[in-house]
Amino acid sequence: MTSSRSKLPVWFDRLNERAESMEQIPPELIGRAIQDPDFRRRLLADPENAVKDSGYEFDQDQIEALRELDPKAIDEAIEALIGDLDAAKWG
């Protein structure tokens, strides 16, 4: 019998795997990426070394999740930027 999951497109499984990988990323590292621009820059440009330099050990899926950011997350982030500016700009 074929599982319902296997009927889904391959990209969907990959997205789910990636999301699961992100969930395993320590919240303190996420917090630092939000708060510390220098760390964030290194994390986005070279996630493998940025994580290693921070004393964490990530598997390849986790590194890939950081390297290949989820397009939906990117869209939400840019919408947040534009929404925040619209609110601030026009008071």
Next chain:
Amino acid sequence: MVPESNSWHPAEVGEESIRRIGRIVAGLGGELGKLAAHLLDRHGYVIGSDGGGPHRNVLGHPLFELPIWLDRATSDRGELAGDTLLDVCESSLCGYLSVRAEDDYFDGDWDDAHGAMMLSGFFRARHNALLAPLVSDRRFWLRSESLWRAYGEAMLRERSLHEADMQYGPEEFEMVLDRSQPLEIPGNAVLSMKGCWDRTGQHAELVRHLTRATQLFDDFVDAPDDLAAGNFTWMVRRLGGREGGQALRRGMIAWCDQVGAEAGAELDRGVSIATTLGIVELTEWVEARKRVMEQASQRMYEALFKSLHSPR
């Protein structure tokens, strides 16, 4: 209401200028009156009967601030009378509105070419008419002519620069900035009236740094819309927009801090020149803008990392 002295806050002088424009527009009538009222409303330059408004863009240009700051910075030469300063500030707003009418049409936000031409002509005429009785120095008028010529050239050339196969780099970006340089004119009028024409060079540099900072950040935020409209600005190219929308959005994530730092550095250079000119108020103005930009950037990264970390 006429301010007694330049101790007024720029926001108060700005509001009074907007009220004066509102009365003029109300008296215009006809087609021009309707178009002018629509333009003022579209850009938040309206004060309602309940006292609400205006709604100025907090990242916008210092239309009213620069003439007032320059008057204070040259107070050793006396202070301009309140109604004189108000005329200069109203002229500043009229010059800006003439640009907005044309820019809205060029950007595709307003499809009435005839309306844009006529309205812009009216506001440009009033901009000049308010300054004509105040400034007799020929150097001021030649500089103004030169600024409006460069503005026109930049507006026209920017259209073709947006084509994907055109070269559009830092040099072209500098030329396009001439669109904003008429912002100098009201400040130049103050310096001329105060007998400080020798300071106009530094004032021009100050305006350049402030408008460069604004344009960098605006182009960054507008990049998705610009790409969608086929406008390959320098920023769209820097962010990787030639590779498509997804690449551009990834570029925005990667470059947001960098663009913010570039805009911040331009604002800091402006503060440095302002200090030389004796303008002390710019520091607070700049810090407020930096805060808005930093908070927006922070919100973006928060949304990104929280979204990545949340189960879907």
